[in-house]
Amino acid sequence: MHADRTVPKHAVIERDEALMSSLDADELATFEPLAVVQTRETFERFCAEIGSGLATADEEALERIQSGGYALPECEALAYDRPTLILTGRQDSVVGYADQWALLERFPRATFAVLDAAGHNAQIERPEVTTALLRDWLARAAGLRPEPD
Helix, strand or coil, X not given: CHHXXXXXXXXXXXXXXXXXHHCCHHHHHHHCCCCCEECXXXXXXXXXXXXXXXXXXXXXXXXXXXXXXXXXXXXCCCCCCCCEEEEEECCCCCCCCHHHXXXXXXXXXXXXXXXXXXXXXXXXXXXXXXXXXXXXXXXXXXXXXXXXX
């Protein structure tokens, strides 16, 4: 259950008041509770990349996942000995970051990153560092050394 998770309270790191006051009630209800960085850029990316998925989501499946608190199964099969990236947002009030630390024992080749100024959607709130970490992981997964940009 979500109550069993270690999650921080929702926090806003950056807020564009003009943007937020211009949003309609539906946009506010969808964006505001998840967004840690509430700027025009993150709002536009949220609409394009996350909102479109939410609009077509399987509500029944989402309810099952959410009712379990986003918990991963406790089983030995949940392990992987290849390069892995565990990327979390420091201000993620949906699944948090602290509980993910326990995954490191099951993923001996994992990079674990907790990004400040990022919530549940770190890829839109911290795109540059997310991209760098993904490039590093892809290079490691392919057996290549990461090349500098």
